[in-house]
Amino acid sequence: MSGHRARQSYDGVVLAVPVTVPYQRYSIETAHWWMGRALRGLADGAGISHREFDGFSTASFTMGPDSAIALTQHFGLSPRWIDHVALGGAAGIVAIRRAARAVQAGDADIVACVAADTNQVDTFRKTLASFSRFAQDASYPYGAGGPNASFALIAHHYMDRYGATREDFGRICVAQRDNALKNPHALMKKPLTLEQYLSARPIAEPFHLFDCVMPCAGAEGFLVMREETARSLGLAFVRLLSAIERHNAFAEDPVQERGGWLIDRDELYGMADVRPDDMDFVQTYDDYAVISMMQFEDLGFCAKGEGPDFVRQHTFTVDGSFPHNTSGGQLSVGQAGAAGGHLGITEAMRQLLGTADGTQVKDAALGLVSGFGMINYDRGLASSAAILARA
Numbered sequence: 396m397s398g399h400r401a402r403q404s405y406d407g408v409v410l411a412v413p414v415t416v417p418y419q420r421y422s423i424e425t426a427h428w429w430m431g432r433a434l435r436g437l438a439d440g441a442g443i444s445h446r447e448f449d450g451f452s453t454a455s456f457t458m459g460p461d462s463a464i465a466l467t468q469h470f471g472l473s474p475r476w477i478d479h480v481a482l483g484g485a486a487g488i489v490a491i492r493r494a495a496r497a498v499q500a501g502d503a504d505i506v507a508c509v510a511a512d513t514n515q516v517d518t519f520r521k522t523l524a525s526f527s528r529f530a531q532d533a534s535y536p537y538g539a540g541g542p543n544a545s546f547a548l549i550a551h552h553y554m555d556r557y558g559a560t561r562e563d564f565g566r567i568c569v570a571q572r573d574n575a576l577k578n579p580h581a582l583m584k585k586p587l588t589l590e591q592y593l594s595a596r597p598i599a600e601p602f603h604l605f606d607c608v609m610p611c612a613g614a615e616g617f618l619v620m621r622e623e624t625a626r627s628l629g630l631a632f633v634r635l636l637s638a639i640e641r642h643n644a645f646a647e648d649p650v651q652e653r654g655g656w657l658i659d660r661d662e663l664y665g666m667a668d669v670r671p672d673d674m675d676f677v678q679t680y681d682d683y684a685v686i687s688m689m690q691f692e693d694l695g696f697c698a699k700g701e702g703p704d705f706v707r708q709h710t711f712t713v714d715g716s717f718p719h720n721t722s723g724g725q726l727s728v729g730q731a732g733a734a735g736g737h738l739g740i741t742e743a744m745r746q747l748l749g750t751a752d753g754t755q756v757k758d759a760a761l762g763l764v765s766g767f768g769m770i771n772y773d774r775g776l777a778s779s780a781a782i783l784a785r786a
Contacts, residue, residue, distance in 0.1 A: 402662065402666060403499075404666060405495050405499075405635045405636065405637065405638065405666075407499065407621050407622050407623075408495040408498060408499060408619065408620075408621065408622075408634075408635045409619075409620060409621070409622050409625050409632035409633060409634055409635065409786070410491070410617050410618065410619055410632060410633050410635060410740075410744055410783065411440075411441070411617070411618045411620065411625050411628075411630040411631065411632040411633075411744075412436075412437050412440035412441050412616075412617060412618045412630065413615075413616075413617050413740070413741035413742075413744040413745055413748070414433050414436035414437050414440060414614075414615065414616040414617065414741065415580055415613070415614075415615055415738075415741055416429055416432040416433050416436065416511070416613055416614040416615075417580050417613065418580065418582055418611045418612060418613035418728065418729045418731055419514075419611060419612045419613065420514070420582060420609070420611050420612075420729070421514050421515065421516065421611075421612065422513050422514055422515065422612035423515060424513055424612070425457075425458075425513055426455045426456075426457040426458040426511050426512050426513045426732075427458060427461070427466065427469055428513070429511035429512070429513060429612060429613060429614040429731075430453065430455070430458070430466065430470075430509050430511040430614055431469075431470060432511075432614055433509045433510075433511060433614040433615065433616035434448075434470055434507060434509060434616065436616060437507050437509070437616050437617070437618055440630075441505070441618060441628055441630060442628065442629070442630075443505075443628065445470065445471070445472065445507070446471060446472065446473065447505065448472060448474060448505050448506070448507040448618075449474050449475050449476065449503045449504055449505060449506075450474050450475070450476040450477070450478075450494060450497055450498070450502075450503030450504070450505060450506030450507065450619075451463060451466070451467065451472055451474040451476070451477050451478070451506070451507055451509075452477075452478040452479075452480060452490040452493065452494055452506055452507070452508040452509070453466060453478070453479055453480070453508075453509050453510065454479070454480045454481070454482070454483075454486035454487070454490065454509075454510040454733040454734070454736070454737070455510060455511055455512050455732065455733050455734075456483070456512050456522050456732045456733050457512045457513050457514075457518055457522065457732060458511075458512075462479045463477050463478065463479035464477065464479075474503070475502065475503060476497050476502045476503035476506065478490065478493055478494070480493070482736075482766075482768050482769060482777045482779075483733055483735075483736065483768025483769045483770075483777065484680045484682065484733070484735050484736035484766050484767045484768035484769075484775075484777075485640065485680075485736055485766040485767055485768040485769070485777035485778060485779040486510060486733055486736050486737070486766070486768065487508070487510060487615075487736040487737035487739070487740045487764075487766055487779075488638055488640065488736070488740070488764065488765070488766045488779035488780060488781045489640050489766070489777075489779050490508045490510075490619075490737075491508065491619060491635065491638060491740070491781055492638045492640060492779075492781075494506035494508055494619035495619055495635055495638070497619075498619060498620055498621050498624075499621070504620060504621070504624055505618055505619075505620045505624060506618065506619040506620070507616065507618055508616060508617055508618070508619060508737070509614065509615075509616040510614065510615050510616070510731075510732075510733045510734040510736065510737040511613065511614035511615075511731065511732075511733075511734055512612060512613070512614075512731050512732025512733055512734060513612045513732075514610050514611050514612040514731075514732070518610075519541075519610045522732075523535060523541045527769075527771065529771050529772065533772070534772055539772075542682065542770050543598055543599040543602060543607055544599045545770050545771075545772055545773065546599075546602070546682065546683045546685065546686070546770070547599040547600060547601060547602050548650060548772075548773060549650060549651050549652075549683075549685060549686075549773070549774070550564075550601055550602065550606075550683065550685040551600075551601060552650040552651075552652060553652055553685055553688075553689070554601065556652060556700070557652075557700040557702065557703060558703055559685070559688065559702065559703040560703070561592075561593060561601055561603075562589065562593070563684075563688070563702075563703045563706045563707065564606060564683075564684035564685060564688070565589050565592040565593060565605075565684075566589070566706050566707070566711070567681075567684040567687055567688070567706060567711060567719070567726075568587065568592055568605050568606065568684055568726055568727075569587050569588065569589050569592055570710065570711035570712050570715065570719065571681070571711070571719075571720050571723050571724045571726050571727045572585075572586065572587035572605075572723065572726075572727045573586070573587075573712050574712055574713050574720065574721050574722065574723045574724075574727070574754055575722065575723025575724075575727035575728055576723075577713065577752075577753030577754045578722050578723050578728065578753060578754050579753075580722070580728060581722065581723040581727055581728040581729070582609065582611055582727075582728060582729040583609075583723065583727040583728070583729075587605060587727075591605070592605045602683070605726070606683055606684060607683070608681075608682050608683070608725045608726055608729070608730035608735070609729050609730060610729075610730055610732070611729035611730065611731050612731060613729065613731030613734055614731065614734055615731070615734045615737035615738055615740070615741050616737070616741075617737075617740060617741060617744060618630075619635075620632075622634075631748050631786070632786055633743075633744050633747040633748060633783045633784060633785060633786060634783065634784045634785075634786060635781065635782075635783060636666065636667035636668075636669070636781075636782040636783065636784050637662070637663050637664070637665075637666035637667040637781065637782045638663070638779070638780065638781035638782070639655075639656070639659040639660070639662060639663045639779060639780050639781075640655070640659075640777070640778070640779040641654075641655025641656070641658050641659050641777075641778050641779075642655065642776055642777050642778075643655075643776050644657070644658055644778065645657075648774075649773070650773050650774070651773060651774035651775065652689070652699075653689065653692070653693055653699060654689060654690070654693050654767060654775065654778040655777075655778035655779075656690060656693040656694050656765060656778050656780055657692075657693040657699075659780075660693065660694055660695050660780070663694075663780055663781075663782060664695070664782075667782040667784075669761065669782065671694065671695040671696050671763075673761055674761055674762060674763050674782075675718070675746075675756055675758070675759040675760055675761050675762055676718040676719070676721055676743070676746055676756045676759055676762045676763075677691075677694070677696070677717070677718070677719050677720075677762065677763045677764075677765075678719075678720055678721070678722075678724075678738075678739030678740075678742055678743050678762065678763070678764045678765070679691070679694075679719065679720060679724075679739070679765050680725075680735070680736060680739065680765055680766050680767040680768075681720055681724040681725050681726050682725060682730065682735070682767070684726070686767055686775070687719070687720070687724075688702035688703070688705075688706060689702065690765050690767070691705050691706075692705075693778075694763065694765060694780065696717075713754050713755070713756055714756075714757075718756045718759075720739070720742075721742055721746060721751065721754045721756060722738060722739075722742040722754055723754075724738070724739075725738060736766045736767075736768060739764040739765070739766070740764050740781075742754070743762045743763075743764045743783050744783065746759040746762055747759055747760070747761075747762060747783055747784065747785040747786075748785075749785075759785070760784065760785040761782070761783075761784050761785070762782070762783055762784075763780060763781070763782050763783075764780065764781050764782075764783065765778070765779065765780040765781075766778065766779040766780065767779075
């Protein structure tokens with residue numbers, strides 16, 4: 396696209412203190428409780444009071460009827476900059492982009508970015524029923540409850556068009572489970588073979604059990620600040636080299652087969668002055684493996700339609716030829732609602748800080764994280780990506 400100004404760089408913006416509040420399959424606590432645990436982790440990790448966070452960004456599906464403003468009183472915060480990013484799995488990177496501009500402009504010095512959701516017995520059903528006006532009017536009343544059927548439509552279309560098979564998706568899922576077994580935070584604790592993946596019970600064809608993320612409760616958080624702030628606090632940090640977001644891309648496609656990353660990826664790499672081949676690891680948003688495959692293409696690791704061949708030619712474990720979703724991703728760690736889009740960010744930060752322990756990629760210095768969110772019947776509406784670098 397022509398006509399818009401070149402984007403200002405993110406020079407001087409850093410991320411610090413990745414926090415994961417260990418996930419639980421179900422929780423009797425509220426989303427607020429989980430968010431509070433993450434805030435406590437951020438304050439402890441930074442060695443300051445949470446009251447010194449003068450920026451506060453939040454994402455959650457289950458904190459209603461509250462929004463970010465109510466949480467300031469709940470947690471005793473008094474920020475001069477606030478944000479509530481209602482973009483699901485794209486929210487984490489969008490939160491980084493907005494917070495980065497805030498700290499560059501001096502509107503805030505330290506922004507706490509937190510995402511959390513609870514998962515009580517009936518939480519997921521309630522979320523589905525009220526997810527969007529479209530869900531309320533046009534899908535849920537007819538029994539089409541939730542993302543499995545919508546993403547099955549996308550997967551069917553992709554398979555028909557580009558020749559992907561269930562085995563191809565399975566390779567991604569099996570590799571992520573292998574990574575998850577090295578991550579103590581992951582909820583999935585059992586090895587997964589391709590045979591087990593293929594023979595699992597059907598959910599919504601072509602999806603079977605291990606194609607689908609498992610809802611759970613949990614929280615993720617990190618701090619965004621200027622480099623001099625991090626240095627003054629003695630904090631280890633990673634650099635933000637570039638970031639993009641795009642919404643309602645390719646509305647003319649009858650069923651989604653590409654996302655907004657494709658439109659802005661040249662700017663993503665150009666701003667960071669790197670190429671796709673330079674990445675030491677990639678953390679894609681993985682509510683379903685087909686969406687990860689779509690991101691391999693749209694983020695420039697292979698051409699559109701080459702995703703199946705790319706998967707056949709690579710290994711995706713921590714020590715593989717293409718380290719991918721090194722924590723295990725949502726498919727094997729769990730999907731803590733809106734925190735799902737922050738999982739790749741905190742894992743990428745740990746990789747670049749050298750604190751990823753069992754999932755550490757050797758000599759990781761540069762990584763890409765992507766986000767995706769807000770599914771309507773035939774497409775996800777929000778996409779985002781960022782490139783982060785070791786200090």
